[in-house]
Every structure is written in C-alpha cells, then in structure tokens.
Amino acid sequence: MLRGRPCRLLLHTSRPIDLLDRLLETQAAVIVTPDEAARDQLAAADIALVMELVMEPGFEHDHDGLADRLAEIMQRRPDALLIRHARAPADIERVDAFLRVEEALSGMEDGITGLIPVVGNSGQGFASLSALAVASPRVLALALDEPALLTAIGAASISDGEAALDMARSFLQLTGAEMRLPVFSLPAEGKAGCARLAARGFSGFILREIPGKM
Numbered sequence: 001m002l003r004g005r006p007c008r009l010l011l012h013t014s015r016p017i018d019l020l021d022r023l024l025e026t027q028a029a030v031i032v033t034p035d036e037a038a039r040d041q042l043a044a045a046d047i048a049l050v051m052e053l054v055m056e057p058g059f060e061h062d063h064d065g066l067a068d069r070l071a072e073i074m075q076r077r078p079d080a081l082l083i084r085h086a087r088a089p090a091d092i093e094r095v096d097a098f099l100r101v102e103e104a105l106s107g108m109e110d111g112i113t114g115l116i117p118v119v120g121n122s123g124q125g126f127a128s129l130s131a132l133a134v135a136s137p138r139v140l141a142l143a144l145d146e147p148a149l150l151t152a153i154g155a156a157s158i159s160d161g162e163a164a165l166d167m168a169r170s171f172l173q174l175t176g177a178e179m180r181l182p183v184f185s186l187p188a189e190g191k192a193g194c195a196r197l198a199a200r201g202f203s204g205f206i207l208r209e210i211p212g213k214m
Helices: 016-025 036-044 063-074 089-106 123-127 129-133 146-153 162-179 190-200
Strands: 009-012 028-031 049-054 080-084 114-119 142-145 183-186 204-207
Touching: 009 016, 016 028, 016 036, 036 049, 049 063, 063 089, 080 089, 089 114, 089 129, 114 123, 114 129, 123 129, 129 142, 129 162, 142 146, 142 162, 146 162, 146 183, 162 183, 162 190, 190 204
Parallel strands: 009 028, 009 204, 028 049, 049 080, 080 114, 114 142, 142 183, 183 204
Antiparallel strands: none
16 A cells, blocks of 8 residues: 555656556556656655665665665655565664654654565575564565566576576465565566466566556
8 A cells, every 4th residue: 555545566667747647547656766846746646656775785784874875765755665685674674763763854754654675686585574574564565576586596587487486476475465465576577477467466566667457
C-alpha cells in the first residue's frame, strides 16, 4: 500500500508527467528523482514517489555516509524507499533510525516513509529474509532483483539460471505469505515476464516500461 491504496508497479521513468493517466490506470508508483515541479504534479495526482537506496558495503561502518545519503534522498520527501542489496536486519534498522531523524527535521509524520527490502545479489539477503521483513514496521513489501541473482550465480542466460530463479521466487513468496507482505519482482525478462509472474502470485513489479497486461 502506498498513499493508502494498492500498488502493482514501481516504474523507473524520467518523464512521469507524460504518463499520469497510465500510472493511475496501472496502480503505479514512480521511481525517479524529479524536479520540484514534477514532484508537486505527482503529489497532486496522488501518485507515490519511491526512491532507491543502495546499501553499499561501506555503509556498514560509515554511518555518516549513510546518514548523508538519506538526508539527500529525503529532500524529495519520498513515500517509500527501495533498499537495494539489503543483507541483514541491521541494514533496515539503521535506515529506520536515520529516517526518524530526517522525518522529524522535515516535519513529516513519524514512520510515514515505507521501506521495501530488495534481495538477489547475495545469499545473506535470502538467509535473512524473514528477519528483514520484521526489522521495521516501515517494511511494506519484499522484492526480488532477478538480474542481480543471475549475475551473482554467474548464469550466462535466463535459461541457465531458471532453477535458481524458481527457487528464489518460491522462497520470497513463502516468506511474504508467512509475514503477510506483498512480494515484488524485478523480472529477468522485463515486462515480458509480468503476466507469468502475476499468475504465479507476485503482487507487483519493478520495471522501466509500463506493461500492456499484468
């Protein structure tokens, strides 16, 4: 849920204003760093803004670096953050703590910014998936980065990595069901894979194009 309603698509786009009708039709939120005018137009249309935070390995010890990156992101007042390369609940807990400070400084409601942990690039993220889901009440959903998984296992093609993808999808879905959280996928096949994954039970997708059908 973003802005009080279901969300089925997180769309990377540099031209959100050109897509307002399609964004509403497909229950989409936007992953983008818009200028202030675009941000205001998105808010007026009640379209959620999601921004990405990549958990760089150095952030584990560089608290100032993480705090500075979050301060920069929060200037845009996003509705939620995609936490890329989440590995352990401590990642989510630290982001939660820094967000409390940023929300207070910005006059935002405490806890209003949601979090979506994204796993796929490391086994540690999968091993910690249940703990990631409960690391903060801000967690809105869980997500799988399929291309990152294929890269991590050294698969030369989608077909070569299909067994690992199938296992990862099932694990994410099972964890989501147990934790009562929706599950998103960044599909290895792009928008061509959405219908199949939706039929399988995925709640939504992270894409660079609006699919014709989900």
